[in-house]
Amino acid sequence: MESIVKRNIRDLDYVLIAVMILISVISCIAVYTSTLGKANPNTGSASLGIPAHILYRQIAFEVLSYIVMFVVMLFDYRNLAKLRWYFYGGTLLLLVAVFGFHRVNGAHSWIPFPLLSFQPSELAKLVSIIWVADYMSRMNEREVPDYSFRGLLPIFLAFIVPFVLILKEPALGQALVLLAIMYSMLLVYVKKKQMRWMLAASAIFISLIVVAVAVVPNQTVNFLDHQHILKPYQTGRLISFIEPGYDPASSGWQVHQAEIAVGAGGVFGQGIGKGSQTNGSWVPFQWTDFIFSAIAEQLGFVGSSVLIMLFLIMLYRLIRVATTALDDFASYVIAGIVGMFAFQVFENIGMNLVVTPATGITLPFVSYGGSSLVVNFISIGIALSVSVRRRTLRFD
């Protein structure tokens, strides 16, 4: 019997690893160029929180993330199902605890550990996936599975609790990711009848949004504003999305500047370190939410398309693992992870391109940020853990 490590090395998804490494390289370039020379007191205030050695931090977290990813891969993913309550419960505690710490950039999203500010909402996405995937696979195992609305209720509940807590931080983007995860997991889980309901509900929901945003945008904004559904800055972002050119000096500034950065990139880009939008700090928080604009400005249409293609390959490799997984739990977990990444990538790049309204969502694997990087690579690690264990059954 060959050792676990040997088997892992043999069965490793090298395509996925190669894609991840390429994305990490792009990430380091983008983080470096978008923060270069900005750690001085004049270009940014202290609240921007740019550490002086941001590139080294990012590289350190990349290295740490890869180590964590391989460690996770070595463990049998099925242990996750056993520990689901600890994960889930612990994360909920952290999501509550986060309100006890100072706001950073106006939101209670961070727990400031020494060396690392930790964002529990990042963890919440993954633990919700694990808990729900376990619930779904157990339901499939039952003699009489309950696929009715009643049976779906615990799934909703598992997402809604962290959703509300994250919304309260406020971190609208992160909360929306939870909904996207739930949606993608339900898509592969529910039976035909519920599927019809889901699709019908989605169609109605989407048409409502289209009508609200495209046909009666002013009333929608007023409604969201007066009912305190959205914070004023969120309303501002929404208006500036609906009306390009709205308030470019404040709420529309970031999006407007990101769009200019993207457009100025042209076909081949300005060259690494030569983007004047990026060098001049014209896009606030470019190293987190708007890092794509830095890539687009410096690497142009060609480089940006390559990045999008890399994500496409990454998601394909994950889906490939899901469809060949050993058990339902693994498939559901990966479905959730795919939904999570797909939504974040689309939403983040979309808001850089002014296709979707700006919400605080980082670009997975690319944006600067230690906790999200580690959690994202844990997710990849889980997928790899599934991947290296599926063949054992086939060839044994």
Added chain:
Amino acid sequence: MKKHSERRSWLIARRRIAGIYAFIVLGSALLILRLGYLQIAMASQFTTDVKAQNFDSLTIPAPRGQILDRQGAVLATNQPVFRIIYIRYPNDNAKIGGVAKRLAYPLGQSEAALIKEMTQTNSWNAYTTLVRQATPLQISYVEEHKQSLPGIEIIQTPERAYPMGSFAAHVIGYTGAIPANQAQAYQAQGYYPSAQVGLSGIEQQYESVLRGQNGVKRIPVNPAGVPLPGGTISQSPKTGNNVVLNLDGPLEKVAEQALVSRIAYLRGLGEHNVHSGAIVVMNVHTGAVLAMASYPSYNPNWWIGGISSANYQSYLNGNAGFNRAVSGLYMPGSTQKMLTALTALQNHTISPNLIVNDTGGLQIGTYYMRSWNQAGFGPIGLDEALEVSDDTYFYQVGLDMGHYNINNPPANISAWLNGPRVAALRSINAMGKQFGLTSLTGVDLPGEAPGYVTFANPPTLYDLPAAAIGQEEAYSPIGLATYIAAIANGGYRVQPQMVHEITSPTGRVLKVFKPHVIDKVKVNPAYLKIIQKGLEMATHGTLGTATYFFGSDPVNVAGKTGTAESGIPGRNNSVFVGYAPYNNPQIAIAAVIPNVTGEGFRAAAPMAQQVIDAYFKQQQKK
């Protein structure tokens, strides 16, 4: 656990997950399409946006061309100056306080003054100069603290310098900030608001030659207005072309000193009304202006970087900025007599052989017009009349021009006053126009004033004879020089020319100004000969009014003194016009000192002599 192959639920899910992937591909396609729209279709639009907002264009002022004299001595040049400037941005006011606080001590200015300078001074300008000539210490302070001084830059600019101080100040002129009332006109010509422009003299006249072409430096900035490293010069400044004057430096020096010392001498004699004067020396054939002096004078360096109030007082004092050689108008007195004679001869109102019996004056109606020599010269001809400057003779010439017979005055005096008298004055004016006296000479300097003949109102019997001896006219020294040059050269009216040529910054000749003969005066050459003879007699004859000065001069000078009532009782304008040598004229000179007591020859003629002698001494050396 069920076997993998038996996972029926998963078979459905597989199809669905393929559907999800189809969505993902669709989403990616949408993003790439949008990316293509922004980065390919709209790229030029966004590139323009970036250029507009991410860069500040700093004008690199072009060094002005130099002004040189005939010998190549530099009269106006440039020196490099380091300035500390503050670049303004729309959203930068929050940082101004901190910047002012840091700079107050090193720049030696108060915080409040700096803030005012940064926010208010010339607020339409993209930047403002905080220190015009930064010391090395100030430069190093700013360089080392650049990070905490957003918007502060050091630029090197060429600045005007006049190495010879007040020498030839009125010719050179000066440069300064664009006058507020002309801001628009200058901006229309592409001047930036804080540009230094020629405001007087050659600096003004040849502004378009001297100005050069400003360069542009593009500096990347961040939204807070902090200039970032990596600025590029997108357009190098082009130095303006040089202007080489006809001015003869050493001769100019003599002329200026002669003027200054003559005025000082007269004031030393208690002549407190004497405080100004002018000399013009011109080549009689080419019109090249060899010397031009005007007193009082100023130092053009006063204007550099803004004139101080003390210097401005000096500049205003006695109207020092006024170029009397070109813009000053003076009664010509007896220097008018050549014009009077030529007018009368050419109109055939007198004969060249006219003899007048001078008894010391002339009774015209109820007026008795005195000659300066009340004893009278007896019967006298034209050349002698010029020699002794006989007033009575020219009273008669004036009356003859108006067809007025003293012994048989016209019955209708009023008809005469408005008819023949006016016609005679007009004929003087018309002849004056031909000689550049009552017309513009066309000298290439700003502010030239045309001379004039006064048509007295109410008219009198005596204003025509008074006009005949130069009491009713006013001419500029440059006009007088053109006039005497035309008499000397046989009637060619040459255009006075300050500039000889234009050269490139490297010294290549770009343009040579050829002598310009505007016209040939319509006068019989034989009449000119008589006048020339008269002028020679005036400087050499036994009774010549200028013989005292020129009689024994090694240079054969022909000329005429003039004395005209200056408006202050008992004070006269002292005028001299002349040329030399008499037989082969080379230079013409006009000299004026107003408000001298008594006869004018004491003032103007001696300084003209100094200048003429210096010129020919200089010629001999060559």
